[in-house]
Amino acid sequence: MPTWKLLLIGCGLALAISTSLLFGWWQVDGPGAPERKARESKLPLPIGQMDFALTDHKGNRVQATDWLGEPLLVFFGFTYCPDICPTTLADITGWLESLGDDTKHINVAFITVDPERDTAEAMAVYIENFHPAIAGYTGSSQDIADAAAGFKVKYERIVTGQTYTMNHTAGVFVYDAEGRFVSIIDFHESRENAVPKIRRALER
Amino acid sequence: MSSIKFLGAVISLTFLMAVGFISPAVPDTARNDEVIVEAAWARASIGTSRPSAAYLTIRNEGDETDVLTSLKASVSEVAEVHAMTMTDGVARMGPAGAVKLPAGHEVVLKPGGLHVMLMNLKQPLKEGEKFTLTLTFKGAGPIDVSVPVLGIGASGPVQ
């Protein structure tokens, strides 16, 4: 066979291989990948695609995927928050009370955006004031950053004099038992709006 | 101060209590000239390291705009009005500055809006206790109001 024919076959093969590699990358890791699509959208990721660990208020390390199997409500806040955080946790308490027995199998996660002050013990003392289904989560600042990235939550430390406060995304995320994102309950949403959203997640 | 207005306030408050709109821990109503401060309550605190919040309603029944210029609480070193604002789902909180009270209007401080931020607590705020909050207005001067402390999980005095 002439050398030029071998070269041509070689080039053709190389092109075919690189095209299929490129196509595969596009679908699996590239812009065409469903995971990547989810990561790049503003919507929270499905729980199954989240990769982080947190420490719960009892001091246990838990993986995001440990929440799979039961519907999930997630709220980010901090215990030094005097207004919106206790109000949201009181709202969640009210929703859970009106759902009654249906909430026996539901995970409710209050994740701090202020791990420096919110230790596991601080979270334990704080959540005692709200519905017993609510669990508190903290971790290293990297753990919190990873969790926030999964839920597309923004937070920022604001220094005021000798102390500081936190700006943070304030909605409550609703997930079904398979870890699929169902909806967000915004602050100021009435109980009449919120309860059906949770019920939808429970019934899916 | 018109005694008829005062009587009206007492009667309506009694009525609200009677029909059960207001819990027995009735927040005190205080007034000076034409400015009325009512429905005050605060959230209990865990210890003294965390700030707490108080809420109330201010009504200006006079003919001129008044301004809430400063606050002083018996339980904290600092008391100031803060505003909670929401942009793109992100909650931010910061000083609201002097609060303007147009004639004939009321300003409601409530969860998720305006609150009195109680910072550097001198003592824990315990549920069931009361403390004194002094609101100083440019026109009406200082008004003392007694603030009942509700639970940490409370959203207001109305059940």
Ligand SMILES: [Cu+2]
């Ligand atoms: Cu504040």
